[in-house]
Amino acid sequence: MGHHDAQGPRVLKHPHRSRLFHWGLILGFMPAAITGFILWLKTGSEDFVNISMKIHIVGAVILTISALLYTFFSLDRIIAFIRLIFNWDDRDVGWMLVGGGYPQKMLLGKEITVPPMDKMNSGQKIFGICLLLGGILLIVTGWLLYAFIPVAPKVFIYWADKIHLVFGIFLGLFMFVHIFLGIYNWGEFKAMFGDGTQPLSEAQHHNPVWVEKKIEPVKNETADKTNVVSHGS
């Protein structure tokens, strides 16, 4: 059974587990990134830096557990994500050449035609690649620095420290860009922080290839069940 509100049919863009993982990143990566900058620049008193390090470690624990749980329980989403971010064609080149039409929209206030995109646009794909590879490196080097300084060889720790710093700065700054663009693209923000759904028309506008090829109507059986549960709850 279809559900129609004022905006027409809706599509589930971010399932529960993906939204939960996103919350893991917010509660884990965000405090770790902010305190990371404090630790790097040593801003404030000794006590302030000390408490920042404690928050940094707690953030790292939340981030690591979230990443492991998502890997184990949502391997299909990770595979879909990896397939998507490493899949580049002429449309991505075209999209990159016009910056997705965002500079024109933000600075000149005019809309231009952009190549159709899948579930993620080319800019998001670049962000995804950086987040996947950089995130793994940050987690691994972070735990090396936390637990293995006394046992690991100095040169090993030296490079772990350098990698942690460079990728930390890079991804930390990327996070602020991500927050800005997430709020700018309000529909996407509402989907990620709401119930994970988006009006089909909106998804069609931003992700026409995804809508055309990768989604399907909810099977009647499931829809009926959903209906029963939602009425029952």
Add this chain to the structure above:
Amino acid sequence: MARYDYVEKAVTVSRREFLGIMGVAGAVLWTGAYAATDLVQDRSKYIKMRAQGIYKDDVKAKVRQSHNNPGLQQMYSKFAGKPLSHLSEELFHTRYIDRTKLG
């Protein structure tokens, strides 16, 4: 409960892809573990060699106790007076710093 009419199609993974993913993951973990254990093994090897070298020096040495070292005895007689003197304490004794703070 979220209400929606469309959902993303299930992700299918072929056997070939599954083997590829497992192969890459296994290779990365294996290489990482090999590199890490190799470095630690090398490090232990150098520590052992250094210790053996020091023992060899000890075997060859005529004076084997630090308090019988003529250089040290001369230092005390001409400069620092005696062990635990005010000057020796100031110069040679270690001061400890609280390093339990993380930041």
